[in-house]
Amino acid sequence: MGLVLCACSSLRYYAQAAHGQGELVTHRRAVSAVLRDPATDPKLAVRLQLAQKARRFASERLGLPDNRSYTGYVDLHRPYVVWNVFAAPPFSVEALPQCFPIAGCVAYRGWFKEADAKADAARLQARGDDVWIGGVPAYSTLGWFADPILSSMLDWDDDELDSTIFHELAHQLIYVKDDTAFNESFATFVQTEGLREWRKSRGLLPQDDHAEAMDDGFTQLVLDLRERLKTLYASGMAESAMAEGKQREIAAFRTRYAQWRDRKWPNEHGYDAWVAQPINNARLLPFGLYDQWTPAFAMLFQRAGQQWPAFYAQVRMLARQPADARDKELQRLLDGRKAVQ
Structure with missing residues (x-):
């Protein structure tokens, strides 16, 4: 059945x-x-x-x-x-993968109607998963x-x-x-x-990096929370203790956020609403997905002489490698990027 x-x-x-x-x-x-x-x-x-x-x-x-x-x-x-539904188990920061014939496995499932996304989220939540819906x-x-x-x-x-x-x-x-x-x-x-x-x-000046710097800082705060939760979930303690620890980590994240904002961005409150809303494992999933390896690709672009055809050729070579080898090469590029900064 x-x-x-x-x-x-x-x-x-x-x-x-x-x-x-x-x-x-x-x-x-x-x-x-x-x-x-x-x-x-x-x-x-x-x-x-x-x-x-x-x-x-x-x-x-x-x-x-x-x-x-x-x-x-x-x-x-x-x-x-579309509205994307993200889901993760209650004691894991890894997404429940959604797999499709063309796109392969991704961290979410997209619905063209918000009501359908909410119904899907309710189904997953009813079986105990953490869920979050994001409009796209x-x-x-x-x-x-x-x-x-x-x-x-x-x-x-x-x-x-x-x-x-x-x-x-x-x-x-x-x-x-x-x-x-x-x-x-x-x-x-x-x-x-x-x-x-x-x-x-078009003769325009480079973008002001103020917003990008703040975005990067906030993303690092969220990724830090995710790593803390990952360590908690791997501890082997009882689920009741993990549930309490989960809420303590989320509360501590809110404190760290307020301190970071007041110290570095005292007049900026763009993330306050996000932080004030309920936070669970699924809500953390989008962070890092879009930029985990971006500095590595920047390094690859430099090595390609900032020439798009040469860059794409190298990216295609990476894409053909097995996943483990591809990640190792990207990490090597990332480490090289950090070394020259």
């Missing part, structure tokens, strides 16, 4: 995914048509025009795929395109479809919108099944370096 129920659940999941992707295809309009439409909001037109220039830059200067992705537009009439403004189909610019992406500023296009196209270029940290770190490096070159090409 369990296998039958699992199969039915999987069928429902794939059916909603197919329906959701189908709706995007159905409602996609060519950006050129949107720009010609006299009813188009002038502010939207300006943003789409700049995004199209960034799209051309991505292919012509960054060596990213030259296809129909991000040449279309979809007005979603909702804040996110953009995602990549890895080139299987012509991914459009989504209205949910327009809540970002131009830099975030344009660099996200670079990020998602990087996934289309190189993607390794079952290695989220590799894929996201690679795409994040392309996003960051691509944005730097994109701004320079």
Whole structure:
């Protein structure tokens, strides 16, 4: 019976995914048509025009795929395109993997309707898992479809919108099944370096690194909490004692956060709401996924003479290696990066 129920659940999941992707295809309009439409909001037109220039830059200067992705537009009439459900056991900081035929195993499962995501989260929570739901403004189909610019992406500023296009196209270029940290770190490096070159090409000054420095500091605080919890869960103590220890570690994290904020960023309160909300293992999972190996890819880019074709060739060589060998090489690059800083 369990296998039958699992199969039915999987069928429902794939059916909603197919329906959701189908709706995007159905409602996609060519950006050129949107720009010609006299009813188009002038502010939207300006943003789409700049995004199209960034799209051309991505292919012509960054060596990213030259296809129909991000040449279309979809007005979603909702804040996110999908809602990702993260889940972890109550005494583990490792994600319950979600595996798919094309993308392989990732740390979450995406739903096109928030109600479906909440139902999935409730099911996992009922069996005792920690869960968290995160709304996602953009995602990549890895080139299987012509991914459009989504209205949910327009809540970002131009830099975030344009660099996200670079990020998602990087996934289309190189993607390794079952290695989220590799894929996201690679795409994040392309996003960051691509944005730097994109701004320079337009005569703009480099971005202020204030926000990035604060983001990095907060991420390190969260990763430290995750490591402390990992040590606790490996201690072998009784579950009741681990449950109490878990809450003590989370409370101590909130104290460390307040001290860090007041010492380094006394006028910044952007993370206060996140810290005040309930924290569990699942809520910690996204941290580190997007940038674990990013400095290693930066080192690889330097060794490739900052030439995109040579860089991508080296990344592809890494991608073909077994997972253990790939991680060892990335760690070696990471250590080398730290040594020269």
